[in-house]
Amino acid sequence: MALTPSSAIPARHRVVVRRRIAEGVVIGLLLLATLVAVTFLVTILGYVIVRGLPAIDLAFFTERPKPLGEVGGGIAPALIGTVILAAVSGAIAIPVGIAAAIFVVEYRSGRFAAPVRFAAELIAGLPSIVIGVFVWALLVRGLVGHYAAIAGAIALAVIMVPIVARTVEEVLKLVPNSLREAALALGAPRWKVILSIVLPTARAGVITAAVLALARSAGETAPLLLTALGNDFFSTDLLRPIGALPLAIYRYAISPYDDWHTKAWGASLVLVLVIGVVGLLLRVVARQRVR
Amino acid sequence: MTRSFDRAFAVGVAALALLVPLTLAAITVLVLIDSWPSLTTFGLSYFTTTEWDPVKLVFGAAAYVYGTLVTTVIAVVLAAPVAVGAAIYLTEFAPRAVRAPIAFTIELLAYIPSIVYGLWAIFVMVPVMRSIVEPGLQATLGQLPVIGRLFSGTPIGLDLLSGGVVLAIMILPILMAVSREVLLAVPPTQREAMIGLGATRWEAVSRAVLPYARPGIIGGAVLGVARAFGETMAVTMVVGNSSRDISGSLFVPGYTMASAIANQFVEADSDLYFSAIVEIALVLLLVGIIVNGVARVLIRRSIADRPAGAVI
Numbered sequence: 001m002a003l004t005p006s007s008a009i010p011a012r013h014r015v016v017v018r019r020r021i022a023e024g025v026v027i028g029l030l031l032l033a034t035l036v037a038v039t040f041l042v043t044i045l046g047y048v049i050v051r052g053l054p055a056i057d058l059a060f061f062t063e064r065p066k067p068l069g070e071v072g073g074g075i076a077p078a079l080i081g082t083v084i085l086a087a088v089s090g091a092i093a094i095p096v097g098i099a100a101a102i103f104v105v106e107y108r109s110g111r112f113a114a115p116v117r118f119a120a121e122l123i124a125g126l127p128s129i130v131i132g133v134f135v136w137a138l139l140v141r142g143l144v145g146h147y148a149a150i151a152g153a154i155a156l157a158v159i160m161v162p163i164v165a166r167t168v169e170e171v172l173k174l175v176p177n178s179l180r181e182a183a184l185a186l187g188a189p190r191w192k193v194i195l196s197i198v199l200p201t202a203r204a205g206v207i208t209a210a211v212l213a214l215a216r217s218a219g220e221t222a223p224l225l226l227t228a229l230g231n232d233f234f235s236t237d238l239l240r241p242i243g244a245l246p247l248a249i250y251r252y253a254i255s256p257y258d259d260w261h262t263k264a265w266g267a268s269l270v271l272v273l274v275i276g277v278v279g280l281l282l283r284v285v286a287r288q289r290v291r
Numbered sequence: 292m293t294r295s296f297d298r299a300f301a302v303g304v305a306a307l308a309l310l311v312p313l314t315l316a317a318i319t320v321l322v323l324i325d326s327w328p329s330l331t332t333f334g335l336s337y338f339t340t341t342e343w344d345p346v347k348l349v350f351g352a353a354a355y356v357y358g359t360l361v362t363t364v365i366a367v368v369l370a371a372p373v374a375v376g377a378a379i380y381l382t383e384f385a386p387r388a389v390r391a392p393i394a395f396t397i398e399l400l401a402y403i404p405s406i407v408y409g410l411w412a413i414f415v416m417v418p419v420m421r422s423i424v425e426p427g428l429q430a431t432l433g434q435l436p437v438i439g440r441l442f443s444g445t446p447i448g449l450d451l452l453s454g455g456v457v458l459a460i461m462i463l464p465i466l467m468a469v470s471r472e473v474l475l476a477v478p479p480t481q482r483e484a485m486i487g488l489g490a491t492r493w494e495a496v497s498r499a500v501l502p503y504a505r506p507g508i509i510g511g512a513v514l515g516v517a518r519a520f521g522e523t524m525a526v527t528m529v530v531g532n533s534s535r536d537i538s539g540s541l542f543v544p545g546y547t548m549a550s551a552i553a554n555q556f557v558e559a560d561s562d563l564y565f566s567a568i569v570e571i572a573l574v575l576l577l578v579g580i581i582v583n584g585v586a587r588v589l590i591r592r593s594i595a596d597r598p599a600g601a602v603i
Binding site for chain 1: 294296297300301303304305307308309310311312314315317318321322325372373374375376377379380381384385393395396397399400402403404405406407408409410411413414415460463467491492493494497517520521522523524528549552553556557569572575576579580582583584587
C-alpha cells in the first residue's frame, strides 16, 4: 500500500496503515535480535576453530607440555586427566542420580521423595565454585589431606547428580503405568519391575541423561581449580593432582606466551568439538524418539 | 526370600537417593562452619565496608558484592531484550522451516564451557572493548551529565563492563531457551482469538501471547540472573581483579564475589582470611538457593506440566 498524503485517505485506512507500519518495525527489531544472537555464536565458534586448528597436530594429543619458553609439546596429560575425571565422576554420579530418580518416581509414596527432588533442584542451582569450596573443605583439607584427582571427580559428581536425577525423572514419568501394573499383576516383585521393565523401557532417555551430564561436567573449571589443581605430568593416581582440559585452557590463556595461547585455543577446540558433537547427537536421538 | 530382597532393594535405592539431600546439607553446614569466624568477627560490616586487608585482618566484601551486582545488571539489561526478542521472532514470525534450526544453533551456545567464553573474551572481546567500544561510549554517552560518570576513566578493557558483556553473551542461550519454551506453551487459541478479531500478528503477540507468557519469561530472566551471579571463570578472566573500591565507573577493574573466591582461595594464609573468603561462598550459596527457587516457581506456573527442556 503506497503512502499517500494523509488527507487523501480515510481515517480508518490511516489507522490500518499505521498498524501495518508498527508491525513491520517490530518484526524488523525482532529479526535484528535474532541476528545478533546468531552472530555471537558464529563469531565465537569461528574464532575457536580458526585459532585452534593451527595448534592441532599429532604431538598435541600425545605429548606432554614442553618446559617454559620451548615451542611444541602437547596437552596429553590434560586429555587423559579429563577422561579419568569423567570416568570416576560418572561412576559415582550416574548410579546415585538414577537411584534418586527411581526413588522420586517409583517410590513416590515415600515421605522423603519430595526432599530428594527439591535438594537436587537446589544443588543444580548452586554456583559451581561453591561446590568447589565444599569439596575442598571436605576432602582436600579433610579426608585426603591434599589436592587430588578424587576430590576433583567428586566435585564433578556433585554437579552431575542433579542433572542425571532430573533428566531420568522426566523419562521415568513417560513410562506408561500399565507396564508397571501388568508386571506387578503377574506377581513380579517391585525391584524386578523397576530393573527389567521400567529402566529398559526408558533406556534411551537414561543414556541421554548420563551423556548430557558428562558433557556438562567436561567443561567445568572453577571447582577443579580448588580440587584437582592440574598437573603437567602424566598421572593416573587418584590421590595426586591431575590435569584437565579446562584447567589447561585457563593456565595457557592467562600466560604471557604466544605458543601457550595457541595451545589454549587448540584445547578449546577439542573441548567444544567433543561437547558439541555430543549435544548434536543427543538432539538427533531425542527428536527420533519424539517421532 | 523375594520379599526380603525387595525390601533390601528399596533400602539401597533410598540410601543412594538420600545422598542428594545429605550432600546439600553437608555443603550448607561445612560452608557455614568455615565462615563462622568471619561471620562473628565482622557481622554486618562485612557487607557495608570495602576494606579487604589480609595484613590487618580486616575484611569487608562490599566491593565484591557491588562488582557482582553491576556485572549481573549489565548482563541482564543487555541479554534480556535480545533473548526475548529472538525467542518471539523464532516462535511467532520466522519462516517455519528455519525456526527449529536457528533456535537449536543458539541453544548450542549453552553447551560451550565458560572457560572457552573466557578465552574468547580475553583475546577477542577485550581488545575490541578497549579500542572501539569503550572510547566510543566515552565520546557519546560519556558526555552526558550524570550517566557520563559511568563511563569515566581510562578504557582498559579489563573492567566491570567487559565482565558484564561476557556474562550477557553467556546467559543469552538460557534466557532464549526458557522464553521460547514458555512462548511455545501459550495455547494457540490465544493468538487465533485476537487474529479473528482483526488484529495484526504483532498485536496478537503483544496483547494476547506476551501477557500470558510473562511470568515464565520473568522466571527465565531470574534464572539468567542466577547463572550470571555465580559464574566464575569467564568473568574472572576479564573483570580485572584488582580494584577494591566502589567508584561508580564501569571502566575500572573490579572483582565479583565468585572471581574473588577463585583468585584468593589458595592465597589465604590465615584462618580469618580463609573464613572471610568462605563467607563469600556462603552468600553465593544462599542467594543461589533463593533466586533459583523463585525462578522455578515462575517458570513452572507458565509451563504447567510440560517436561522441562534439557537446557533448564
